[in-house]
Amino acid sequence: MEPFSFASSDSLDYPVSIRIINFEGAEAPLPFSTLLEHPELRHIGSNQSPHSDLYITVQVWAGSKPLTVPVQTAYKSFRTERRWNEWLTLPITYSTLPQNSRLAITIWDLSPTGGQGAQGHAIPFGGTTLALLDKDNQLLKGRQKCRVYRHRQADGNDDTKTPAVLAKKRAKKGEPEAREADELDRMEKLFKKHEMGEIPRVDWLDQLVFRGFEKRGLQSAKMSLKEAQQTKGGQVDGLNGGNDTGTAPEPSSFSLNVELPRFDFPVVFADHEYPPPPVSSYLQLSSSQSNVILKPPPEVHLGPGINAMDEDEGYGGRLIHVYDPEVAAKDNPAESKHRRLVRSQHRNGILDKDLKPNAKVRDELNMIMAYSPTHTLSPEEKDLIWKFRHHLTRNKKALTKFAKSVNWQDQSESRQAAQILGKWTDIDVDDALELLGPTFDNPAVRAFAVNRLRKADDQELQLYLLQLVQALKYEHISPQPDHETTQDSSLARFLISRAADNFTLGNYFWWYVMVECDDKSQDQGPVNRAIYEKIAYDFMTEIVKRPGGEENRRNLKRQGEWILVLSKISGEIKESNESIAKRTERVKHFLADPKNELVTIDPPLPLPLDPTVEIIGVVPESTVVFKSSLHPIKVSFKTSAGGEYSIIFKTGDDLRQDQLVIQIITLMDELLKKENLDLKLSPYKILATSTTAGLSQFVRSASFQAISSKYRNNPALAYLKQNNPDSQGPMGLRKEALDTFVKSCAGYCVITYILGVGDRHLDNLLLTPHGHFFHADFGYILGRDPKPFAPAMKLSKEMVDCMGGSSSEHYRQFKQYCFLAYSALRKNCNLILNLFTLMADANIPDIKLEPDKAVLKVKERFHLELDEEEAIRHLERIMDDNLNALVPVVIDKLHELVQAFRA
Known part of the structure; x- marks a missing residue:
């Protein structure tokens, strides 16, 4: 089948419009005797002059009902012909049109005496109804010739009595009328193709054809009129407003030429897809404790004959599936009753505070505490946590699980849970970040998390600041200007206060907020933008209250002006x-x-x-x-x-994804250093200043591609030898430079594997003169890669050769660093997963593709289902497979050829 380009009507956000061109046709004038007998007819404009003033109304109908009010042509005085040449725009768009839409077009005459169907002094001259879609469900376009039904108002019903196009009645072959009708029909089709540009235009020849066709049309109309006069009959109906005078009407043959908008491609009808109905309007639980996950229906084994085919009945089964809007969101009544009964025993009991688990229950609780943040607790696990809630207050890892087990919609339960929060031991930062995510909307829980963040110093807070600014989207902040942001949200109040106290922190906070204000995409929405604009205003108001605040405010404004100057020349x-x-x-x-x-x-x-x-x-x-x-x-x-x-x-590129990756690499570097593992990562700085511009730090370095083109044998080692020569050192270079190279390679290999960084080639693997290896250009993350069969970890031959080969002591040391780094980062996986959870709505390209799966893709790389030894073995297999694979080498060579061709 040949490719066919088309558009769907539901995406065509364009108003329905029609051009009224002209009115063709003629009818024999009424005899003077008839006008004498019926004086009311002499006042009708069309009975006085064949070019009397008429006006036209157009209305959209569907399902035998009007969808819009009528739209009317402007007044026009006619001299030789009735030609309007006027576009009318109807108050409805193509995207909202039903399939059976049609235009009811009525031509109105004027009469001071009125008549049947009159609206004031206007009576119907004639009407026609034009369907907007053809038999193939495509929108009509271009010029249309509509038959006009004399003395009738347009009928917009589905079974209309005034159709614009009638099925042609074929005359007998050989008759002059049949030949003339066929020729006129053929010419009409050719004219339409000419208008649509399907036939090349030749001006002088076109004018000749047009004039000849007009003469032929007039002659055909006169012939039809004479024939009709010979066979005329019937009663006057509507000429005089319904007065039956017994006088035969004079025959008429009128048509209206109109034009519909033309589009580059055929527009096919597609109905608007409405979102599915809400699962339930009865119970709106927060996602932290609602079981809204739709599970597959349980397999039910029916008894004999219950749903079987009965020969007597003649149809299969008697069970009917009925949609129940309460399924999944409204609690199962039996389970809800069970939970209330179980928790009522452990709600106000005096013994609850002294209740301690036995060895078996303690093991079960420890297993629950070890769950990752993405794990969903079962109802039984929630009940168990609630039962031993007082005992668990001494376990800092239990708080997030406890918050998930509480039914925050139950006032009594939520009140008691809020009291217990105050007795809980100090929690870690990763748990506090989880409580600020989208799954927790209770103000007491979020305030508890903010209190934990108050204990973090400014340097630690800066590591999570990007995610904390995103967490403001999940706060209950009113976008109304008369509400103060700091009163609505404890997190906003905390961030504004700390950012106003420290200029470095305030600098980054300001630019993170500015990017959100600049994001005008549909994913952000006007409400979120209004919230961030309020936060920016409150921050500027707060900063001037601090010592030196006026100067800091001026500096932030000067930074904005500095960015504008650079943006101008860059653009x-x-x-x-x-x-x-x-x-x-x-x-x-x-x-x-x-x-x-x-x-x-x-x-x-x-x-x-x-x-x-x-x-x-x-x-x-x-x-x-x-x-x-x-x-x-x-x-x-x-x-x-x-x-x-x-x-x-750089302008024209959204650097927020690169900014996120660099921030995560910086955080991971700090986590590794806390484990006494300094892998010399030194990530460069990057800052998005808007959704289409940003800054990055320039680090003096060379790409592996440039090094390979300069040095043929072991290029990375030759590059390092040139910049760090030492005849006494290993392989002829300084030991510190080689050690830095081995460590930084290990760190970046593990980190880029965990983050699923894709599109790795020798142009974005960089090396500094001192041996620092690092990656650049993070346009593909979370496993996405534009190249097929891309390796899970980028470990190029050039990197291994620089270490002395895969059997060298330095390569063995490199693998040990990889294993140590992977183990250390697995211990902190909850923190990394929570940071990605907070970025789910940050409008970052590779997260936006599947926001609900982004965290799971990172979690998958940690392999939490394996113990530490198995996970290290798995990582070693990935490294060995990548080292021996041929595809990455081929991809690098192809990339080199493409770049050379572009150059």
Whole structure:
């Protein structure tokens, strides 16, 4: 079947419109004797002149009911022909049209005496009903010729009596009338193709054909009129408003030419798909404790003859499936009663506080406490936790499980649970972050989590700040301007206070909030934007109350102006079609222009990317424009400390995904250092300043692709030897550089495996002169990869060769570092999983594809179902498989060829 491009009507958000072109046809004038006998007829405009004033109304009907009010043509005075040439727009869009939609078009005449069907002084001259979809359910388009039914108002019913197009009655072959009708029909089809551009236009020839067709049409109309006059009959119906005068009506043959909008592709009817009805409106539980997960129906074994085919009845079975809106969300009455009975025994009992589990129950509770944050507790497990809630207050890992086991809709139960929260021992930060996620909406629970965060210092808080800003979406914050954000939300109050006290923290908080305010996508929604705008306003109000707050506020505003200046030149460079050399010169000239206030920045400006660095001016001669499609710009600035700081500024790309990955890598680096495992990761900084622009730190380095093209044999080792020569060291280079390379390779291999970073090739594997290996460009994460058969872990041959080969001592040490890093990160998996949970609604591309599965994809890489030894063996198998695989080598070679072809 050949490919067929079309559009669906439900996506066509365009108003229904129609162009009224002209009115064709003629009828014999009424005899003067008839006008004398019926004086009311002489006042009708069309009886006085063949070009009298008429107007037209159009209305959309469907299901024998009007969908819109009628739309009317403007007044027009006719001289030689009745031609309106006017577009009418109806108050309805194509996306909302039903399948049986039609246009009821009525032509109105004027008469001061009224008559049948009159509306004031207007009486129907004639009407026609045009279906909007053809027999193939495609929207009609282009010019349409509609038959007009004299003296009738348009009938928009499904079984209309005024159809615009009638089935043609074929005359006998050979008769002049049949030949003429066939020819006119053929010409009509050709004219329509000509209008749609299917027949090439030749102006001089087209004019000849048009004039000839008009003459032929007039002659045909006169012939039809004469024939009708010879066979006329019947009674006058509607000429005089329904007065039966016994006078035979004069025959008429009128048609109305209209035009419908044309579209590039056929538009096929598609009904609007409404979302499924709510599962239940009776019980709205928070997702932390509702069992809204639809489980497969249980297998039921019916007794003999209950649902079997009965020969006498002639149909299969007597059981009927009925949709029940309460299924799944409204509690099972039996289970609900059971839970109330069980918990009533352990709600106000005096002995509950002293209740302790035996050895068997203790093991069961310990197993429940070890569940990951994504695990769903069963009703029995929730009841068990509730029963021993007082005993569990000494276990910091039990709090999140307890919060999930509480029915927060039950006022008595939630009140008692809130009291127990106050007695709980201090919890870890990862559990506090879980309580701020979308599954917990009780203010007492969220306030408890915020109290735990108050004990974290600013440096630790900065590690989770990106996720905490996202957690504000799950707070009960009113977007109304008369409500104060800090009163609505304990988390907002806490973040604003801490960000106002520390400028570094406030700098990042401000830009994270600004990006959310800038996000105008459908996923964000106007309500969330309004909430973040309120938070930004409250933060600025709060910051001026602190010592030095006015200066900090000015610095944040100056940062915004600095970003705008860079955005201007970056946008111009990206859109220009100049060579790289000319683009670079233009940027240098722009930066050196004093009007742009970049040559000297006074007072010094804290860099948004790293506010601990203050910049005092630009270094134009260090500017570089890169060759990629978006042409990012590398700009260097002088710092107040006397050095230089280089950044890469990019517009046209959303850097939030890269920002998230770098933040997680930074966090993992801190977690590994707490385990006394410094793998020399040193991730570069990155900051999204809007949804289409951002900054990243420039690190002096070379890609493995560039190194391989320069050095043929063992390129990475040759590169390190050139920058770190030492004849006494291992393989002829400094021991510290090789040690840094081995450690950083191990760290990045494990971290990129856990995060599922894809699209790895030699162009985004980078190496610094001192041996720091790192990854760049995180456009694909969570297992996504544009290349087929991509490896789970990127361990290239160049990396292994630099260590001395797969049988060397350095490679064995590399594997040991990988195992240690993987074990250490598995211990902190709850923290990493909770951070990804908070990013579910952050509008990050690879998370947005499947927000409910993003956390599960990360969890899958930890292999929590395996013990530590099995998990390490599994990781070793992945490394060995990748090292011996041929596909990654082929992919790298193909990528090299493509890049060479592009260059």
